Amino acid sequence: MSLLPRTAEEFSSAEYWEKFFKKRGERAFEWYGDYNKLCGVLHKYIKVQDKVLVVGCGNSELSEQLYDVGYKHLTNIDISETVVNHMNQRNAERRPGLIFYQVDATQTPYDDASYQAALDKGTLDAMASEEEGALARNMLTELGRVLSVGGRYICVTLAQEGVIKLAVEHFVQLGWAVRLHCLQGERGTEQEDSFALPVFVLVCTKFRQPMPTPILEMCVGDDGAPVRYSQICELLSAVREHQAYSVLRKKLRTSTDPGSNLSLTLCHAKTNLPRYTLTVQDCPPGTKVPRSNQFAIFIVPRGCETAWLYSSSEGRRQLAASANFRRLVIVAMHRNQEYTDMQAVQSELSPVVMDLAPPGMPTNQQVPFLSVGGDLGWREEVSRGVSQLSGEYCVENVRGEDGELYRRLVFLSNTALVQSESRLVSSNTASSHKKKNKKKPKATAAPSSSSSSLSVDSGFLCCAHHEVMVAGLTMLGVGMPQNKDIPVSVLLVGLGGGGLPQFLRDFVPNVMVEVVELDPVVFEVAKQWFGFCPDDRLTVTLGDGLERICALEQEGGHLFDVIMFDVDNKDSSLGMSCPPAAFVESSFLRKVCNLLTPKGLFILNLVCRDPALRKSILECLSSVFPSILSRKIAEEINEVLLCSCGEKDAAHILPFLNEAAKNLQSALFSDRIGHKGRPHIDIAELLKDLKVE
Template sequence: MGRKKKQQQKLPEQNNLFRTFADLKNKTNWDQFFKIRCTADYFEWYADWPQLQSLLTHHLSSLPVLLPESAVDAPPSVQPADLNILVPGCGNSKLSEHLYDAGFKQITNVDFSKVVITEMSRRNTVERPEMKWQVMDITVMPFGDKTFDAIIDKGGLDALMVPELGCTPGNQYISKVKRILTHRRKYICLTLGESHVPDLLFSMFRFGWKMSLYTISNEPSSENRNLRTTFMVVVEKDNGVSVPMISSFMDKYSVESHGTQAHGFYKAFEREQKFRSELYTLKDLNLGNLTDFEPGRTVKLILGDKGPRFYKGILVDAEEQSATIPQQFAVFVVPSTRVDDWFFSSEEGLMRFAAYLKAARSLIILLDSSNFYASMELIEMDLTHLVRQLVLGCCGFEFQITFMTANEVLKDQVIVHQVTSGLTGTIVVDEVVYLKDQGRNDDDDLNCKIEDVVFRRLTFERTHGVVQSKALLSSEAKENKMQSEALLSSEVEEKKVQTPSKTKKKGQKRKPGSSSGRASSDEGKVDHNYLAHTYHNIIISGLMLISPRLKGSSSTGAMVETVVIGLGAGLLPMFMKNWLPTLNIEVVEVDPVVLDVAQKYFGFTEDGRLRVRIADGLQFVREKADSEAVCVVVHAEGESSCSKLDILIVDVDSPELSSGLTCPSADFVEESFLQNAKNSLSEEGLFVINVVFHSPTVKVAIHSSLKKVFGKSLLFLQLLEHDSHEVIFALKNESPITEEDISTACDNLEKSLEVVNHKWTQRVVKASKLIRPLR
């Protein structure tokens, strides 16, 4: 009893050691954890030995893993005691002791905690004298090549995959695993399969490896109360020239009954399996007629060999070859955060994107966990000789190949905060510095070089890397960042965090996904007088240009009732509050976690003119539309006014990219919602909606619904050359608006803004001149 009471008294202290993912990478925390528990209190993070024994010993003893490189050299038999086994990140688990007692004597255990290695070595010296214990960082592991016959990883990779650090530590570790495994031997990974672990495993062991997946039955002991599913991933070296399919022995019922964590792993497996089923190598294709143009053809490829890096690619021939197409061949590199975009994950999207590239043949390279950190120079070096084999025959061997990539190229990125919401999913706040002129609006005037400017961004992981909000940090924030950078440098040196050698040489940036450990909301002050997103400036322009209530309020002083559906980082409503003083603004946001992030990391504040309501936007508008008969006395003279909206703005993302929409979700462009939106407006009310669509069919349908509801009062501004992003304005009164009306209004707006004398007015005036009637 006394021992149990003593343990209970210590639990709060040990639980406080791992408050964040980053704490799992802290050596001091682990030393303290093992000191608190003491070695006698062994700890199994995942499944216990009774659940692992049969499957694990089978894989260690099975014939394939014991096959020699040459049949001539085969010994009569290989016993378990002859296998050289490594257990990285061993902790104080009894796994190695059970293996030793089962006959596997040559076991080397490594962990970066000196405390646990010392205690475990002391505990096993007498009973298990052949077992070895070493203090070691598993991302380094300076063993010789082909040293171990088997590597058994029980949670080691999981501990490295800290969201704030991205995939870099995991990449370093898996690279060492590949190097130190002997020919035809196995890496056995026990994992919960969370975060980016499955994607990393599937991509790093895609070419030249066989893979099998298992679920481990969950029967926790008194020491292991973890009810999450444990997966066993068994990887074996393979000499095949093609990309093998993954062998799954997973219990699907067990997966489905264990919630989001297990389901996420299974979905990652299904995505990988589908991709492998459609994948070809250049050898598989034997090039065939690939040098000939074939209209509308798409071929999924894997480029590279069994080296450290290989690449997924999609070859796309345009729907027709025309003399007006400016180039014959183009290569476009897609960052790992964008590969699930509709453009790159659907056949229609691929064809549209190929049309934007204006090339007869396009090769689209999709980066993943195995190569996301590679620079463009390195990617070109890896791929140029392979890509040349895919150039159309009419181009000739001397054809100059150009590699292109997405516009927003980062010079530096730091994860400031990451949180998971039950409604929105994973929410990421980062700070970035763009390369050269990337990230800047065409009409920006920041009075400094873009590479000296820090932006803080809000991203919803469900939208696959689409930046939801982007804020400029003030010069005060920049000074804080520089001080933080200096502090970071000393911390990195002290903790000996490993970084890619190319980054070390340049010494000028951390790779995307790295973290400075800064999570304080006070270290960066957001500039609420600057709107970094072009479409936000367009919304402001439209409000000032079109809204009769807003234009009239400047002379009457009457408040303009305004509702914004969707908060994001709160940058648009904060700007509206600062510069449009007659607006009475209410933001409707469904997720309280989003509000918390906006307040803590983007300086969003509520006051008498700006409030937030946590509610469903669709339901709010429906209720506002139905409140037509409800009026309240608002003037001393006894005049009454109905509770209608003067301005309604819809600025939300879409969680379902398969709908062909990035913004908003499909519910917000259905005719029923549009009618509710119109009914919620006052007689001179203005409706504004931000729309990003990828399918021409979806675009036509949305325009048709808008025209049916709002008639001829529609205006729009097309943001992008390929017409996939529009901001649409609609007046309730359905009065037709002509080009001449817009021109006159633009002139009046420009004159009225001359007295403001602020940079944002230039962007607003420029945007106003691009607004056109939607016919």
């Protein structure tokens, strides 16, 4: 390690290389691999009869090995007099035709168009740091001059961002064709001190007339099929992906870390679209694992990717523990990709997943594929569109692990999060559909019914936090005999698919609901695909929830029994994904309180991963509301906060909730509302784990 330069600038210094080669002596220094690693690509682009200019040759054995297999027209140049003298002496007897010259690659004495190939192994990387890349550009310009039409500049490089960008932009401006080969090492061949980054070979071809449209291509390996890109930024992005994968692969081969949650995305070779996302989960140190259980692949059924067990770090740890393998790779399939069957998926993944095997595992060991039910699951996209506020979205039908059909709204900017979900039933059996049984999965074949014959079961709330928000109405005494004719007014910020407000309208007696929704596209999707049907008891106001509440408070005369917040946060930089930070500021919460009746209730769906931020939010809530109860959602980050205006001691509320729960449960099943369906909710069960904050 002491022979490597201390700073990047030293790479381009002639003095540095003089000292380097004097200190190293006769030992060959092979930047980025030897002939055996590079010969596949070199023979592909350099003919034996070609005149080849080898720039920055150093004391590498590459020219000697090329000479030995028939390449007799090699001109080797280097800036170091020491290395040139040494290489000439070393080859004088065995290779009399192999000559080395002390020449500056930025200003050579050779004629225009006098070479068919220029071979560079690491020299561009060494020079690119000097004078903001000016030295490297001078070298590339000089090599372009000495190359003939059809000639190629072939550069072995680590393709670090500034280096590869400089070279690609240079040759694209000249109208040359640009192709990159990514040479990933074979499993088990890396040494502990080898480069974590993959080696690339940049091949730039000179044309008689500049290409009007850039030719930009990437190949994996010596002879991988080229993938073409239309813009330089796309090619550079592909380079970064390969580098990230290589770093990840090296890390996984040399260490284990149960808390790292490392993941990578594999793209389709032809379309470059994401096809699989692989997440690596290791068992904690000291876990007793059978010797044969070193490594396994778990295929997540389509439609189940967002389940807690597969999408959360806690769930994946639990899955790995139950599988009892030293390392488990959890594979999720992507939307808009075709998958034939489980066997085809296994065949596609088999050559790749061994790169992710734990350190020390034999290369010939069998790796089992695990799954639920043995097939790929089922997913059907029924609609796709774009919201100006939230980006591209899709509506899809999926079959859950419980065998039931569900409809989901997913914004593609965050495919791991289901924005809204409803259960589907056959239209002619909607009124008699029973509650789902999670313990008895059904077959996962595609349903025979078409989407048009399916309807949303409005009596079923897919989101557990929605069930708790409904159960929270017991704090108002909703459903109690003495309150049976008293109307209940609800202001709900956040529509989604409309499942929660429609449940309130259809099953809670005497309720009037106003929903505030910012995104008109979401409103249309709710009506078209989630059975949402507003009426005189369920109205929708399109606009900003913050502005609506401020306007209502300023107008005066508006009081609600319940105000609910169920709105997501688009700012991913915070440790809180629901609600936006402005919704829980003290000044705004006071406006919320002013809009509630004296015994009114504020219900907040909070999704906060930052303990300090959660504590701050609770302090703001406590400064406004006399009592707060919380209910965490099992296996989720969500928690529901029930904030009361009327009760100063939240502990006094708990003893009365059991009786109130029975009354609300009875009221939900009342036939006087005239709704044909039946609610699927257990109020008493939902209130068991309330906690006083």
